[in-house]
Amino acid sequence: MQEVIRTSDLAKTYPNGKSVFAGVKLSISPDQRVALIGANGAGKSTLLKCLIGLLPSSQGEIMTLGESFSSTPSSAQLYRLRRQIGFVFQNHGLVGRQSVLTNVIHGKLGLPGSWRAWHHSLAQGNWREEAMQVLSEVKLSEKAKSRADELSGGQAQRVAIARALIRRPKLLIADEPAASLDPAVGRDIMKIFSDLAREHGITLVYTTHDMEHALNYSDRIIALKAGEVFFDLPTRDVSRAEIDNVFQG
């Protein structure tokens, strides 16, 4: 089976000399839902960004969605990568004064014909239909016309998921998607992610520092500690004690 992400001997040192990780070897296959865990500052966000070409790595090779590169992808590769990847971050990055529908259509930006995505009144009819479709998948159809800044944190994160889904991504990347939410809302968001990824056959890679979010919504857990992959295991083989170890200094 063709891998979605593969790295060999990957290392990242920031320009200020801060070494984050080294010797990272990963192979992620399609349809996997992967939790990337580690203590605060372990390098989860840095690794995610390197994998999708948003940050240059310092050493090693990366293959993501068929694009092979070292350090940074070429601009043509980056364009092709962006077309196939949906992103959701902790700070959802919605445009507050615009409607939920418009925010979802913004997910089309960077795709062909996407200047129309700036406002939903310019959007092609089928994009509006697609946006309504993905909003129903995150169970937020009734909020399509609301302003984004009127939403609760959990609702805003569901819009961010819909905005990623409208790209019909092969790979969904989520950096601490539930970190700023109340526990119950956080579980709700994680479940939506996990279920939609499975239903659509999307590879999901998410970071978390929440043990339950790591154990309950993934097929595989990759733990970073002290600048290395501490373990990389099917979720069913990971014990709570092992996860505790990840977070202990």
Ligand SMILES: Nc1ncnc2c1ncn2[C@@H]1O[C@H](COP(=O)(O)OP(=O)(O)O)[C@@H](O)[C@H]1O
């Ligand atoms: N732009 C940067 N320059 C230098 N060091 C950075 C930069 N961004 C992050 N770091 C450092 O790299 C380490 C890993 O950060 P990060 O990837 O954000 O970890 P995590 O997402 O696991 O909390 C931390 O020690 C952080 O302080």
Ligand SMILES: [Mg+2]
């Ligand atoms: Mg982080």
